[in-house]
Amino acid sequence: MNGVHDMGGMQDMGPIQYEKNEPVFHARWEGRVRALAHAMAAWGKWNLDADRFEGELIPPGEYLRESYYERWFAVLVALMVKHGLVTTAEVESGMPATGSPKATPPLHAAGVLPVLTTGAVSNRDVPVAPHFKVSQPVRTRNMNPTGHTRLPRYARGKLGTIERDYGVFVFPDTNAEFLGEKPQHVYSVDFAARELWGEQAKPQDAVYLDLWDDYLEPA
Amino acid sequence: MKATRRDFLATAATAAGAAAASDLTAHAQDSEHGHAHAHQAVPSDMALRVKSLESLLVEKGLVDRAALDALVDGYEHKIGPRNGARVVARAWVDPAYKKRLLADASAAIAEMGYLSQQGERIVAVENTAKLHNMIVCTLCSCYPWPVLGLPPVWYKSAPYRSRAVIDPRGVLREFGLELPEDAEVRVWDSTAEVRYIVLPERPAGSEKLNEQELAALVTRDAMVGVKKVALSQSGGAA
Numbered sequence: 430m431n432g433v434h435d436m437g438g439m440q441d442m443g444p445i446q447y448e449k450n451e452p453v454f455h456a457r458w459e460g461r462v463r464a465l466a467h468a469m470a471a472w473g474k475w476n477l478d479a480d481r482f483e484g485e486l487i488p489p490g491e492y493l494r495e496s497y498y499e500r501w502f503a504v505l506v507a508l509m510v511k512h513g514l515v516t517t518a519e520v521e522s523g524m525p526a527t528g529s530p531k532a533t534p535p536l537h538a539a540g541v542l543p544v545l546t547t548g549a550v551s552n553r554d555v556p557v558a559p560h561f562k563v564s565q566p567v568r569t570r571n572m573n574p575t576g577h578t579r580l581p582r583y584a585r586g587k588l589g590t591i592e593r594d595y596g597v598f599v600f601p602d603t604n605a606e607f608l609g610e611k612p613q614h615v616y617s618v619d620f621a622a623r624e625l626w627g628e629q630a631k632p633q634d635a636v637y638l639d640l641w642d643d644y645l646e647p648a
Numbered sequence: 649m650k651a652t653r654r655d656f657l658a659t660a661a662t663a664a665g666a667a668a669a670s671d672l673t674a675h676a677q678d679s680e681h682g683h684a685h686a687h688q689a690v691p692s693d694m695a696l697r698v699k700s701l702e703s704l705l706v707e708k709g710l711v712d713r714a715a716l717d718a719l720v721d722g723y724e725h726k727i728g729p730r731n732g733a734r735v736v737a738r739a740w741v742d743p744a745y746k747k748r749l750l751a752d753a754s755a756a757i758a759e760m761g762y763l764s765q766q767g768e769r770i771v772a773v774e775n776t777a778k779l780h781n782m783i784v785c786t787l788c789s790c791y792p793w794p795v796l797g798l799p800p801v802w803y804k805s806a807p808y809r810s811r812a813v814i815d816p817r818g819v820l821r822e823f824g825l826e827l828p829e830d831a832e833v834r835v836w837d838s839t840a841e842v843r844y845i846v847l848p849e850r851p852a853g854s855e856k857l858n859e860q861e862l863a864a865l866v867t868r869d870a871m872v873g874v875k876k877v878a879l880s881q882s883g884g885a886a
Contacts, residue, residue: 436810437812439810440814453724456695502694519708520700524707531708538718546762546767548794549841550767583813595842598840615840635835636835
C-alpha cells in the first residue's frame with residue numbers, strides 16, 4: 430500500500446530529534462504495551478507481517494500524530510478484536526464479558542529470554558530454487574499493491590545488482606493477509622544512489638535493500 | 649506551504665502521547681537549561697488505557713503477568729547496545745573472530761551468547777576510512793535488537809526514516825559527522841528479516857586498550873552507523 434509508513438525519500442519531515450541518554454521507555458505504559466503485544470503474539474493468531482500491515486492501516490493523519498507505542502496499542506487492539514481474542518466492549522470496559530472462558534497463557538516468564546535472544550525468524554528450510562544469482566543485474570517491478578508489501582516506492586522500477594542470496598523466507602505480501610507463506614529467496618540488492626535519486630546523489634554511493642524473488646525481474 | 653506543513657508536524661509531535669511527549673520536553677529542558685518544569689502528576693490517558701487492557705488480558709487468562717514483567721526486564725536489562733559493543737571490541741582485538749563476524753554474524757554473535765543458534769539472520773558491515781555504512785528501516789522500525797536492544801525514538805521517526813536513503817550525508821552531518829567527498833556511503837534499508845549491525849572503525853590511538861576498555865568506547869550510534877567511535881568518549885553505548 431502506498432501509505433505514509435513508506436517514508437523513504439520523503440522530504441521536509443524536519444530535523445532528527447536526538448535525545449541524549451534516552452531511556453528504553455519514556456513511560457511505564459510503553460514497556461507494558463510492548464510486552465502485551467509480544468505476549469499476545471505467542472497465541473499464533475497472527476504473524477509479523479500481519480502485525481506490520483495492521484500498523485499501515487492506521488489512517489495517515491493518525492499515523493503521523495501518534496507516538497510509536499500509541500500505534501502499538503492501536504495495532505494490538507485491532508488484531509485481538511479481528512481474531513476474536515477480545516471484543517471492543519471488553520476493551521472499553523476493561524472487564525471480561527460475563528461467562529467468557531478463562532484461557533491459559535502460552536508464554537510464561539521462563540520462556541521470555543529465549544524469545545528475546547531469537548529475534549524475528551521468518552526463514553524457511555524448504556528447497557526453493559532461486560530466480561537470480563549473485564552479480565546478476567535485476568530490475569524491481571513497477572507495482573502498486575493496495576495490500577502489504579516490503580518493496581518501498583522509492584525502489585520500484587529501478588535497476589540493481591544481486592549482491593548476496595540470503596536463502597528462503599516467507600513472502601510478506603501474501604503472509605500478511607493469511608494467503609500463504611509462499612516461501613522464496615531474499616537477496617541483498619545493490620542500487621546506485623544515482624539510479625534512485627538522480628544526479629543529486631554522489632556517483633559512488635549506494636542503497637542496499639533486501640528483496641524477494643517476486644519483486645524482481647531480469648534486467 | 650512549507651510553514652504550514654511544519655506547523656502541522658510540530659503540532660502533531662506535541663500532541664503525541666500526552667505523557668511521553670510532555671515528559672520528554674520537560675526532561676530535555678530540565679537538563680539543557682536547568683529550568684524546572686512540572687511533570688504531569690495525573691496518569692495519562694494512555695497509561696490508564698494500557699493498564700485497563702493489561703488487567704482485561706490477565707483476567708481472561710490470555711497473558712501471564714510474570715511473563716510481562718520478564719519481557720520488560722528483558723527489554724531494559726538483558727538486551728541492549730552493551731551486547732553489540734562487546735561483539736565489536738572482540739572483532740577489533742581478534743582477527744579470526746572479525747573474519748567469522750563478517751562472514752556469518754549470526755553464528756559469531758551466537759558464540760558470545762547474545763543470539764540463539766536458531767536466531768534471526770544478522771549481517772555485520774564494516775566501516776573503513778573510505779567506506780561508510782549506515783542502517784535504516786524506511787518502512788517501520790526493524791533493528792537488530794538481540795545486539796543493540798530496542799531502537800531509540802529518532803531511529804523510528806519520520807525525519808530519519810525518510811531522509812537516510814535520499815540524503816545520508818546530510819543526515820550524518822546532523823549527527824556531527826562530515827564524511828570526506830570521496831568516501832563511499834552505503835545505506836542498508838532493512839526491508840526483510842535480515843538485521844544489520846555496523847562494525848565501526850577502531851579509533852586511532854586505541855592500540856593500548858584491552859577488549860573491555862574498547863567495548864566501553866563503542867556506542868549504539870556507531871553501530872547504527874550515524875557516528876564514529878571516538879577515543880575520548882565516555883558514557884558508553886547510550
